[in-house]
Amino acid sequence: xxxxxxxxxxxxxxxxxxxxxxxxxxxxxxxxxxxxxxxxxxxxxxxxxxxxxxxxxxxxxxxxxxxxxxxxxxxxxxxxxxxxxxxxxxxxxxxxxxxxxxxxxxxxxxxxxxxxxxxxxxxxxxxxxxxxxxxxxxxxxxxxxxxxxxxxxxxxxxxxxxxxxxxxxxxxxxxxxxxxxxxxxxxxxxxxxxxxxxxxxxxxxxxxxxxxxxxxxxxxxxxxxxxxxxxxxxxxxxxxxxxxxxxxxxxxxxxxxxxxxxxxxxxxxxxxxxxxxxxxxxxxxxxxxxxxxxxxxxxxxxxxxxxxxxxxxxxxxxxxxxxxxxxxxxxxxxxxxxxxxxxxxxxxxxxxxxxxxxxxxxxxxxxxxxxxxxxxxxxxxxxxxxxxxxxxxxxxxxxxxxxxxxxxxxxxxxxxxxxxxxxxxxxxxxxxxxxxxxxxxxxxxxxxxxxxxxxxxxxxxxxxxxxxxxxxxxxxxxxxxxxxxxxxxxxxxxxxxxxxxxxxxxxxxxxxxxxxxxxxxxxxxxxxxxxxxxxxxxxxxxxxxxxxxxxxxxxxxxxxxxxxxxxxxxxxxxxxxxxxxxxxxxxxxxxxxxxxxxxxxxxxxxxxxxxxxxxxxxxxxxxxxxxxxxxxxxxxxxxxxxxxxxxxxxxxxxxxxxxxxxxxxxxxxxxxxxxxxxxxxxxxxxxxxxxxxxxxxxxxxxxxxxxxxxxxxxxxxxxxxxxxxxxxxxxxx
Amino acid sequence: xxxxxxxxxxxxxxxxxxxxxxxxxxxxxxxxxxxxxxxxxxxxxxxxxxxxxxxxxxxxxxxxxxxxxxxxxxxxxxxxxxxxxxxxxxxxxxxxxxxxxxxxxxxxxxxxxxxxxxxxxxxxxxxxxxxxxxxxxxxxxxxxxxxxxxxxxxxxxxxxxxxxxxx
Ligand code: SF4
Numbered sequence: 027x028x029x030x031x032x033x034x035x036x037x038x039x040x041x042x043x044x045x046x047x048x049x050x051x052x053x054x055x056x057x058x059x060x061x062x063x064x065x066x067x068x069x070x071x072x073x074x075x076x077x078x079x080x081x082x083x084x085x086x087x088x089x090x091x092x093x094x095x096x097x098x099x100x101x102x103x104x105x106x107x108x109x110x111x112x113x114x115x116x117x118x119x120x121x122x123x124x125x126x127x128x129x130x131x132x133x134x135x136x137x138x139x140x141x142x143x144x145x146x147x148x149x150x151x152x153x154x155x156x157x158x159x160x161x162x163x164x165x166x167x168x169x170x171x172x173x174x175x176x177x178x179x180x181x182x183x184x185x186x187x188x189x190x191x192x193x194x195x196x197x198x199x200x201x202x203x204x205x206x207x208x209x210x211x212x213x214x215x216x217x218x219x220x221x222x223x224x225x226x227x228x229x230x231x232x233x234x235x236x237x238x239x240x241x242x243x244x245x246x247x248x249x250x251x252x253x254x255x256x257x258x259x260x261x262x263x264x265x266x267x268x269x270x271x272x273x274x275x276x277x278x279x280x281x282x283x284x285x286x287x288x289x290x291x292x293x294x295x296x297x298x299x300x301x302x303x304x305x306x307x308x309x310x311x312x313x314x315x316x317x318x319x320x321x322x323x324x325x326x327x328x329x330x331x332x333x334x335x336x337x338x339x340x341x342x343x344x345x346x347x348x349x350x351x352x353x354x355x356x357x358x359x360x361x362x363x364x365x366x367x368x369x370x371x372x373x374x375x376x377x378x379x380x381x382x383x384x385x386x387x388x389x390x391x392x393x394x395x396x397x398x399x400x401x402x403x404x405x406x407x408x409x410x411x412x413x414x415x416x417x418x419x420x421x422x423x424x425x426x427x428x429x430x431x432x433x434x435x436x437x438x439x440x441x442x443x444x445x446x447x448x449x450x451x452x453x454x455x456x457x458x459x460x461x462x463x464x465x466x467x468x469x470x471x472x473x474x475x476x477x478x479x480x481x482x483x484x485x486x487x488x489x490x491x492x493x494x495x496x497x498x499x500x501x502x503x504x505x506x507x508x509x510x511x512x513x514x515x516x517x518x519x520x521x522x523x524x525x526x527x528x529x530x531x532x533x534x535x536x537x538x539x540x541x542x543x544x545x546x547x548x549x550x551x552x553x554x555x556x557x558x559x560x561x562x563x564x565x566x567x568x569x570x571x572x573x574x575x576x577x578x579x580x581x582x583x584x585x586x587x588x589x590x591x592x593x594x595x596x597x598x599x600x601x602x603x604x605x606x607x608x609x610x611x612x613x614x615x616x617x618x619x620x621x622x623x624x625x626x627x628x629x630x631x632x633x634x635x636x637x638x639x640x641x642x643x644x645x646x647x648x649x650x651x652x653x654x655x656x657x658x659x660x661x662x663x664x665x666x667x668x669x670x671x672x673x674x675x676x677x678x679x680x681x682x683x684x685x686x687x688x689x690x691x692x693x694x695x696x697x698x699x700x701x702x703x704x705x706x707x708x709x710x711x712x713x714x715x716x717x718x719x720x721x722x723x724x725x726x727x728x729x730x731x732x733x734x735x736x737x738x739x740x741x742x743x744x745x746x747x748x749x750x751x752x753x754x755x756x757x758x759x
Numbered sequence: 760x761x762x763x764x765x766x767x768x769x770x771x772x773x774x775x776x777x778x779x780x781x782x783x784x785x786x787x788x789x790x791x792x793x794x795x796x797x798x799x800x801x802x803x804x805x806x807x808x809x810x811x812x813x814x815x816x817x818x819x820x821x822x823x824x825x826x827x828x829x830x831x832x833x834x835x836x837x838x839x840x841x842x843x844x845x846x847x848x849x850x851x852x853x854x855x856x857x858x859x860x861x862x863x864x865x866x867x868x869x870x871x872x873x874x875x876x877x878x879x880x881x882x883x884x885x886x887x888x889x890x891x892x893x894x895x896x897x898x899x900x901x902x903x904x905x906x907x908x909x910x911x912x913x914x915x916x917x918x919x920x921x922x923x924x925x926x
Contacts, residue, residue, distance in 0.1 A: 159905075160903050160905040160906065160913055161903075164905065177905065184906060187906060204906040204907045204908035204910050205908075205910050207906040208905075209912075211913075212914055215914065216914070220825075233887075235888070238892075238893075244901065245901055245902070246858060246913060246914035247913070249854065249858055249895065249914075250915075253848075253854050253855055270884065271887050271888070275876050275879075278896070279876050286904075289898075290896070292899055292902050292915070293895055293896070293897055293898075293915070294896040296887075296893060297892075299892075299893075301848050301854075301893045302850045302892050303850070303852065303853070303855060306821050306824060310821070311822035311825075312820050312821075313820060313821075314818045315819060315824070315852050316850070316851055316852055
C-alpha cells in the first residue's frame with residue numbers, strides 16, 4: 027500500500043478504535059430518533075419544501091435582506107457589522123471587548139466563532155473566554171476539536187469525561203455519574219457566567235423584519251449568556267438571515283427532530299436585542315434587578331468569509347441553505363463508525379461539511395477526507411432543506427481532481443478513454459473507467475479471472491491502484507448478458523407491454539445470472555424484451571468525481587435509449603444506483619425534456635414486476651413458495667428513491683416470508699470497499715448488516731439484495747451466498 | 760381554543776413529565792403553595808384580579824435569584840402540540856426569574872393555549888412587530904445529554920410546573 031494510503035488507513039483504524047463506539051451510540055440514537063420524531067408531523071415533506079423555499083428566497087434576496095436587517099437593528103438600538111473574513115471579524119469583536127474593559131467573555135452555541143477562531147484572538151488580548159455549552163466546555167478543558175456540529179463532544183465517553191474532570195479539577199469526591207458531572211459543570215460555569223462582562227452567542231436564524239434572532243438550545247446557558255452581562259455579541263454567517271418572524275416556524279419544527287431526534291429542543295430563544303430584560307449584576311448582589319441601570323449594548327457580527335462567493339457559485343450555493351441540524355452526519359454509515367474527526371476539515375465535518383469547508387476554508391481543507399462520502403444518498407431525504415449533499419461532494423471531488431497535477435499524467439492520459447484532466451489519480455481513473463476494464467475482463471475470461479487472482483497481480487493492483495488484496499474481485503463472465511440474449515429466441519406472443527432491459531456493466535459482465543433471470547421473469551409476465559448495446563450510466567466516473575466523463579455517458583445513454591422510448595418501450599433497470607442516475611443526476615446533464623422522458627420511462631425491475639402483477643399478469647407464471655424465509659437487504663439509493671417496498675410486496679405476494687434489514691448502508695457503496703484505505707471501515711460498517719442477518723431469526727434465511735455492491739459485500743460478510751431477488755422469482759427454464 | 764386543544768396540551772406535558780394543575784383565580788394562592796418550596800421569586804401576573812401571594816418575592820435581587828428554589832412567571836401562550844410555554848422577556852424580569860430557580864412555575868390562561876407552531880408564530884410575529892422584543896419557547900426543563908446520559912437542569916430549571924387558569 028502506498029504511504030499516503032497506509033497513513034489514511036491507520037488514522038481511520040485508530041479513530042474506529044478510540045472514538046467509534048461513543049460516536050456510534052449517539053449518532054445511531056439521533057438517527058433513530060429522527061425517524062420517530064418526523065412521523066409526528068402531519069406533512070413532513072410539505073414542511074421541508076416550505077423550509078427550502080424560504081431559504082432559496084432568502085439567499086436569492088440576501089443583499090436586500092442584509093440592508094433591511096441593518097436598518098432594523100439600528101432602529102432597535104444595536105449595531106450590525108459585516109465582516110469580510112475571519113481576521114476582520116476577530117478584530118471587531120476584540121475591539122468591542124476592549125471598549126468594555128472586558129476580562130471575561132462567556133460563549134454559547136457558536137460554530138461560526140469556531141470557524142474564525144475568535145478565542146485565540148481574545149486570549150491574545152488577555153480576555154478570558156469560557157465556553158458554556160457543556161459539550162464545548164469539555165472540549166475546551168480537554169483542548170480538543172469538535173467532532174460533530176450539534177453534539178461537539180460525542181466522541182468522548184462518560185468515563186473519559188469523568189477522568190478529564192477529576193484530573194483537571196481534583197474535586198473532593200471523584201465525579202462519576204452523568205448527573206454528578208453535569209451538576210459539577212453547572213456549578214463551575216454558573217459562577218463564570220455570573221462574573222462575565224460580555225456574552226457571546228451564535229444565531230441559528232435572524233429575521234430581517236424585526237431583527238429577532240433565534241437560538242436553538244437545550245441547556246439554558248445561551249439564555250444566561252444573553253441576559254446576564256450587559257453586552258451581547260452575536261456572531262453568525264450572513265446566510266442566517268430570513269425575511270420575517272413567521273418564516274421561523276418550519277425550521278423550529280424541523281431542526282430538533284432532524285438533528286437529535288428531539289421533538290423540539292428545551293429552549294428556542296427568540297431575542298430582539300438589546301433585550302428589555304434587566305441585567306443581573308452579581309457584583310452588586312443586593313440591589314433589586316429592576317433597579318439596575320439596564321443599559322444594554324448589542325453587536326451583531328455577520329461573517330461573509332467566502333459565503334457571498336458561494337452564493338454566486340451555482341454548485342455550492344445550496345450549501346447556504348443548510349441549517350446545521352446534523353441529520354446528514356447522523357444518517358451517514360461512515361460517520362456513524364468513525365465520527366467527524368475522520369471527515370477532516372478545519373471546522374465543519376460530516377455530510378455537508380465538505381461544502382462548508384470548500385466555501386469557507388478552500389479546497390485543500392475540503393479535499394482531505396471528502397472521499398468518505400460514498401454517494402449512497404441516504405442524507406438527501408434526511409436533510410430538512412432537501413440539499414443534494416452527495417452532489418456537492420461530487421462537485422468538490424471533481425474540483426479537487428482538477429486542482430491536482432500528478433506525475434503519471436502522461437502515462438494515463440493515453441490509456442483511459444475519459445474526459446478528465448491530468449490530475450485524476452490512477453486509482454480514481456481505474457474505478458471511473460470500470461466499463462473498459464469489464465469489457466476486457468469478459469473478453470479474456472476465464473483467463474482474466476485467473477490472472478487477476480494471482481498474488482503477483484493482487485500485489486501490483488494494491489500498489490498501483492490501491493485495490494485491497496483482502497477484497498475478492500468480481501469474476502467476469504465470458505458470455506455477457508448481451509451475448510446470451512442475442513443467441514436465443516425470444517418470442518412473446520401478443521405482448522402486454524414492451525421493454526428494454528438496461529444492461530448495466532455488472533449485469534452484463536459479472537452478475538449475468540440476474541440479468542437472465544430478469545429477462546425470463548419479464549417474458550413470463552408477457553413483456554416483449556430487448557437488450558440493446560448501451561453505454562454504462564456513468565455512475566462509476568461520477569463517484570470518482572469525474573463529472574465530465576459522467577456527463578458524456580449520460581448523453582450516450584440517452585441517445586441509445588431515446589428511440590426505444592419513442593417506440594413506447596419501458597426502460598427496466600436492475601442496478602439501483604443506475605436508476606438513481608436516471609432519476610437524479612441526469613437532471614444536471616441532460617436537457618430538461620430528455621431528462622424527464624428518460625426518468626418517466628424508467629423502472630426498477632421489481633417495481634416493474636409489481637406493476638405487471640397489479641395489472642393482472644399471472645402470478646403463477648413465477649416461482650412461488652409456501653413458506654421460504656428470505657432476508658432482504660435493499661440498497662441505499664433504492665431506499666432513498668422509496669422503492670424497497672416493491673420487492674417486499676412482490677416476494678410476499680409469491681408466498682415468501684421476508685425480513686428486511688434497516689441498516690443505512692452495507693458499507694460497500696461501489697468502489698469504496700475495494701480501496702485499500704477504506705477496506706477496514708467498509709467491513710466495520712458492514713458488521714451491522716452482518717449482525718442483522720445472523721440473529722436466531724435470520725441466520726437460516728435465504729439472502730437477497732438489490733445492488734451489486736451490496737451483493738458483493740454480503741458475500742464477504744456471510745457464509746451463505748446471496749442473490750438478486752429477481753433470481754428467486756424467475757421461472758426456472 | 761377547544762377542549763381538544765387543552766387535552767392535547769395536557770398529553771404533551773405528560774410526555775415531557777411536566778406537572779400541571781387547573782385552578783381558578785381565587786384558588787391560585789393555594790395551588791402555588793402546594794407546588795412551591797421557599798424561597799420563591801416571581802413577577803406579578805398580568806391577569807385582571809390575579810395576584811401572587813405575599814410569600815413570593817416579586818422584587819428580587821441577584822442574591823435572591825441565586826438562592827431561589829422557585830421562579831413564578833406568566834406565560835404569554837402555550838403550544839398544545841409541543842407542551843411548550845412561551846415566556847416573554849419583560850423589564851420586570853420574567854426571563855431571569857424563570858431561569859435561575861430549580862423549578863419554573865408558569866401560569867397561563869386556558870384561553871391562551873394555541874394548537875400548534877403555525878398559530879404560535881402568527882401570534883409571535885404580531886407581538887414582535889408591535890413592541891415585545893423577546894420570548895422563549897420553553898419545552899420542559901433544561902436538559903443535556905453531553906455527559907453520557909440525559910440529565911435535567913444543565914443550566915436552567917430542573918423542573919417545570921404549569922398552572923392553567925380556568926376562566
Ligand atoms: S445539510 Fe441538511 S441535513 Fe446536513 S446539517 Fe445542513 S440542513 Fe442538516
